[in-house]
Amino acid sequence: MAEPFLSIQHVRKSYGSNTVVQDFSLDVEPGEFVSFLGPSGCGKTTVLRMVAGFEEPSAGKIVVAGKDITRLKPNQRNVGMVFQAYALFPNLTVAQNIAFGLKVAGMPKADADKRVAEMLDMIKLPQMADRYPYQLSGGQQQRIALARAIAPKPKLLLLDEPLSALDAKVRVSLREEIRSIQKKLGITTIFVTHDQEEALSISDRIAVMYGGKAEQVATPFEIYNRPATKFVANFVGTLNVLEGKVTDAASGTVQVNTQQVSLKGKLNGSKSGDTLSLALRPEAISLGSQPGHDSRLTGEISEVHFLGSVIRVRVGIGNNTVSLDTFNNSATPPPAVGEKAEISFSSSDMLVLH
């Protein structure tokens, strides 16, 4: 395997007796886009700030391109960073902001001007060079901040919740722009977010963090479809959790309410009589029978929400409630509350949460 470009090795960060990051390790390949996803206080920003040099790890090592940068000051690391609050210098114009890092590095003015023009073209704001930050919208300011971070050609790009302060529409367009620029430049990028949709849509890999630890590091597909822990399963996407009891561990039979479901090969280490949490994504469940679905449960429809193209239905199965979406069909009216209903799914889609 090739040498990782960024290697975070057994990093820990404590403030007095409070440990906010515990034994965090991650290898990032050159040109890879990795997201740190997790709730507030999970330590994702602290890890990013340690990579940037704003926080010093209490233990562990951070290596970039084979060089140990753990004790280097932020201004010696050649790392670009975009902040949640834009952090453009209010006294400088857009062009001067982008040129700041180039000037500090001692680049001749003509070269710096050329690079600034390139950057403005890249973010599609060439007409904004002489504006001040206060004359720009939030989305424009963040694009300028991105251009400023990339202008000095950093080895690594760090994005600290760069889309959090923007409205929904701008967020989607800017995240696509960030990803396309990152791919074009091939720059290794760490992106911190608490928004799972953001992380799932633009990352090569995601590190889901909780309580200062990485719960799972994997591709978005893996994270969503094969969550490694109960936290990851609950945090990423919507999940229906059913309580079940193992009735026959050898054949993989589990009882949900009073009905039997077969989960052959999924009950690693479980014994007959054990209680399990089983999870199903809403899109894995169909109302009625479907080809390929080998498991069925019956219940009663408890809620129906007509959302236009989609109808969200909740089905009560004993103490459990299952939520699923069906597409609207003008020829078929939505099911009624109180009706008996059968739901079907493939047992391979059923997750056993540990």
Place this chain on the structure above:
Amino acid sequence: MKSGKFWAWVVFIVGAAYFFIPLMATVEFSLRMRRGVHSFDAYQIVLGDARFQSTFLYSVVAAIFTIILGVLIVVPAAYWIRLRLPQLRPIVEFITLLPLVIPAIVIVFGYIRMYGSNSPLPFLGSNMGANALLVIGYATLALPYMYRAVDTGLRTIDVRTLTEAAQILGAGWGTIIGRVILPNVLIAVLSGAFLTFAIVIGEFTMASLLNRPAFGPYLQNIGANRAYEPAALAIIAFAITWGCMSLIQILSRFAPKSANRPN
């Protein structure tokens, strides 16, 4: 007219009269030097006096050095306290308030004892040393105004994020303070600077006890021995103060634009 508006005008007129009547009386008195007619004789005498010119120039130069010293001390200190040592803020605020509580005469006697010609740091052993001591004393007197002005300016910007943004772009502390922080608190620094200027121009106690040829002792001397010239000098001093205030307003238009400015 609504009664609220009427009383607002009454209060405004009374306030304006309280402010302008003594001023106009002083102006009128300063023009009465020549019997029977109004003239600018008192102003001509004052402005033509070689001692006025030399003492005023001395105080202007002292004020400029005081401002430079104040900025060099206060800007990095206030910045560092906001960035890294916020827990020290109440203590530093208390220290900066001390010059308002401790009379200038106490400070200057302390200086004379500490820095006399027989002390290890004999500031008062030479003219240049005494001038330096006067500037240091003035910087102390101006500390409450300069610190508060700069601290208020720093409050309007996100000091930590701007510092980190500059750091990650490769900037060292000098560049961060000089190119990021100072330009963004320039108006606040200028306000502090002009307040310092106004204090230094009229200051009497320190200059007199350190025996410096400053404008304050000259004002006192003229006031004690002449009739019309002190009134003319008071008007000139008033004009200088208002000139400083106007300069703050004018310079603020050329100041860097702030992201915090309302659109």
